[in-house]
Amino acid sequence: MFKLFGYQQELVDKARQSLAKGNHSVLLVSPAGSGKSVIIAEITRLAIEKGGHVMFMVHRKELVDQIIDTFLKDDIDLSHTTVMTVGKIKRRLGKLPTPTLIITDETHHSLAKTYQDIYNWYDNVPRLGFSATPWRLSGKGLKNVYDDMVEGPSVQWLIDNSYLADYTMYGYKSGDDSQLKKSSTGDYTGRSMDDYAKTIIRGDVIKTWREKANERKTIVYCHAVWFSKQVAQVFNNAGIKAAHVDSKTPSGERSKIMVDFKAGKIMVLCNCDLISEGFNVPDCSCVVLLRPTESLVLYIQQSMRPMRFVPGKHAVIIDQVGNFKKFGTPDTPRTWTLEDRKKKKGNGGGQLGPPVRTCEKCFAVIPAQSRSCPICGAEIEVTKTELDIDRDANLDDVTQFKPFSANYVVTKRPSDLKTRQDLEEYAKAKGYKPGWIYYQLKKRGLAH
Secondary structure (H helix, E strand, C coil), rough: CCCCCCCHHHHHHHHHHHHEEEEEEEECCCCCCCCCHHHHHHHHHHHHHHCCCEEEEEECCHHHHHHHHHHHHHCCCCCCCCCEHHHHHHHHHCCCCCEEEEEEEEEEHHCCHHHHHHHHHHCCCCCCECCCCCCCCCCCCCCCCEEEEEEEECCHHHHHCCECCEEEEEEEEEEHHHCCCEEECCEHHHHHHHHHHHCCCCCHHHHHHHHHHHHCEEEEECCCCCHHHHHHHHHHHHHHHEEEECCCCCCHHHHHHHHHHHCCCEEEEEEEECCCCCCCCCCCEEECCCCCCCCCCHHHHHHCHHHHHCCCCCEEEECEEECCCHHHHCCCCCCCCCCCCCCCCCCCCCCCCCCEEEEECEEEEEEECCCCCCCCEECCCCCCHHHCCCCCCCHHHHHHHCCCCCCCHHCHHHHHCCCHHHHHHHHHHHHCHHHHHHHHHHCCCCCC
């Protein structure tokens, strides 16, 4: 059987106490990488010891396989469990053993109708739900799903106590933000991300990786299969062994790629939203974010992927699309709640952390008020005006520490900029690399 860490046992105890008080459903919140599967296994084992039958459900098959593997390692008798995706459970309602406890992983998805149909069918069965990020783009809370919420330790506490790896984050804006358009879901449309991806200078991705993460096992997050394949090819062309995987990659091929990645035969693993929720790849010590998003959930799950603890490990996070400007760093303190969230325009749904900026010398993401870069030691001049920037101000103002009202060029769209001087001024204010200027000039037929 697994022996839980103290903070994991405390979370189990809190959940049991909440149910004992009469709550029918309890949400357990614990950061990515904090060992949710081990906690789930312990709760399942305790329920079975009392003669119960546990139903575990999640939205993706890979996560079902992962929890089954964890249960077997914990010597749990699977005949007393139902472990399936929500879709399979929905199609088998009335045919499955009646559970005494329902456990839902990645339960921030549980407002969806499929989940609700299952909960309504088993309306007398107590429920536990797990999530590192109980947050939705719509702003809708989980108060209609859960009666109570118990929280585990913070990301910073887990780092300080060697349960998560510490990290250094580097921030860039290598694409043209004006290409991004929001969909009805609140995140960016696939087409606009296609357009955005075309503005990313592939050579900058390779150059940055070599500078900040050379020889590290790396996962690259892309928005689309075509882009992920292109990025993998660029790495291979540069002599860096890379592979692409997505949900439609044949399971045998995908398994071989994962084995080769863990063995070091593949250095860079490019994917399209596949290796996010629930995947455990402790061998990874670096991620490259090439998918812009308005989703805090996606950002946290992807950015924290290399922070699984291994003794001596220090993770590197390379955010090439500026997501950190909306959401801060992975260890930013978050206030979670079951209540609906009042959305605020332009601030990622009200989950901003303390203002951050990038060091102009090494591009490390650092606290906005820093007088020197803790990574490279470069001195940083901070004016009173910059320190007084409001938390709800334009995020670019906060990150770049340059009041945009003093420079009219940045109020324009890139397509409205007609001269090289305007493009250079705009790129400097936005923090874009020289390659962006070349791309814009080429679109205008002014560069070859």
